[in-house]
Amino acid sequence: MQIDNIVKKFEELYGTPSLISRAPGRVNIIGEHTDYNEGFVLPAAIDKEMVFALAKNGTAQVRAYALDLNEASDFLISELSPKEGWINYIIGVVAESQKKGLAVEGFDVVFAGDVPLGAGMSSSAALECGLGIGLNTLFEGSLTQKEIALVGQASEHNFAGVKCGIMDQFASTFGKINQVIQLDCRSQEFEYFPLNIQGHKLVLCNTNVTHSLASSEYNTRRAQCEAGVAVVKKVYSDVNSLRDISLEMLNEFKDELDAEVYDRCSYVIEENIRLKAACDCMLKNDLDGLGVQMYGSHDGLSKKYGVSCDELDFLVEQTRDKDYVLGARMMGGGFGGCTINLVKEEAVDQFIDEMTEAYQSKLSKKMDAYVVVIGEGARSESVEILS
Numbered sequence: 001m002q003i004d005n006i007v008k009k010f011e012e013l014y015g016t017p018s019l020i021s022r023a024p025g026r027v028n029i030i031g032e033h034t035d036y037n038e039g040f041v042l043p044a045a046i047d048k049e050m051v052f053a054l055a056k057n058g059t060a061q062v063r064a065y066a067l068d069l070n071e072a073s074d075f076l077i078s079e080l081s082p083k084e085g086w087i088n089y090i091i092g093v094v095a096e097s098q099k100k101g102l103a104v105e106g107f108d109v110v111f112a113g114d115v116p117l118g119a120g121m122s123s124s125a126a127l128e129c130g131l132g133i134g135l136n137t138l139f140e141g142s143l144t145q146k147e148i149a150l151v152g153q154a155s156e157h158n159f160a161g162v163k164c165g166i167m168d169q170f171a172s173t174f175g176k177i178n179q180v181i182q183l184d185c186r187s188q189e190f191e192y193f194p195l196n197i198q199g200h201k202l203v204l205c206n207t208n209v210t211h212s213l214a215s216s217e218y219n220t221r222r223a224q225c226e227a228g229v230a231v232v233k234k235v236y237s238d239v240n241s242l243r244d245i246s247l248e249m250l251n252e253f254k255d256e257l258d259a260e261v262y263d264r265c266s267y268v269i270e271e272n273i274r275l276k277a278a279c280d281c282m283l284k285n286d287l288d289g290l291g292v293q294m295y296g297s298h299d300g301l302s303k304k305y306g307v308s309c310d311e312l313d314f315l316v317e318q319t320r321d322k323d324y325v326l327g328a329r330m331m332g333g334g335f336g337g338c339t340i341n342l343v344k345e346e347a348v349d350q351f352i353d354e355m356t357e358a359y360q361s362k363l364s365k366k367m368d369a370y371v372v373v374i375g376e377g378a379r380s381e382s383v384e385i386l387s
Ligand code: GAF
Pocket: 031, 032, 033, 034, 035, 036, 122, 164, 165, 166, 167, 168, 332, 333, 334
């Protein structure tokens, strides 16, 4: 990241920054659309991040500059209602931090990042958590890391209008080098898990498409899962989420449930089972087994959960007859973004070349690829340390 450029822009516009804060995007190995169903996820922070230069300005105004877009915007601390565009994320984090007791006053911020936008790598969580941790330091707050992650989630809900789970913000906040996070989204407790994929790499293939239905369909999926739970709960009153429902229990209600709702719910229950199996495989160094679970995840997301798209399906299908690819699946919310692929290290270049070529020649679209590097979570640093 070009921190120098961010600091230079800050100096040009506002004076001397007091601190730098930063937060990464994330990958998710398996466990998709399970977080808002109180299930399990297996994300990790990556080495792509959003970086912020910040200083108090002694006024009642927030002045913000998005360096990647060369756009400025501002708002008053007393007027924290949702707006169009990127400034909405800044307003959201300020508003939700205040709700958790952080006394935010006027400040200036310049930010930039290298998390690809709309690629399912959670650039928005990086923005929320990076700003959240920066504001907490700047205004000498006492928000915990968990509270900062929850500030990010609340700003998605109340400002961006996406009723997301906690995976992205927890991964961005708690990420650790070379570790994946096995997160229980009900208790919000987690364990670090070493990414044991010796001789292999995780490679992301970016479709470079984002279908416009993504946010509304996301909220619809959540509502469908809740509708399924409500039916089961009429008989099993101690059930609170799909986490509490086995496939056998769900099947008792198959005739009563709308067919689509049944599929959505059974996908989530099966995905939690796959995640556990995937963790066992990683512990036993059974990477072929891990790959099988990844393909199973994709099939469920595409056929039962209905969140894939032609481009994602195409990229996963392309891998099935490559003996150097162990597993592949769409990653994140869906309707575009990336696939995540488990690839033999010596074949990574060949993989990227063949996938790029196939995507261009069959779909006439440009694919980008990233070899995943697991990075550090959100943090604040003084400007002096970095210069
Ligand atoms: C998006 C959401 F923000 C996450 O909370 C999660 O639900 C994910 O989609 C799907 O697993 O990234």
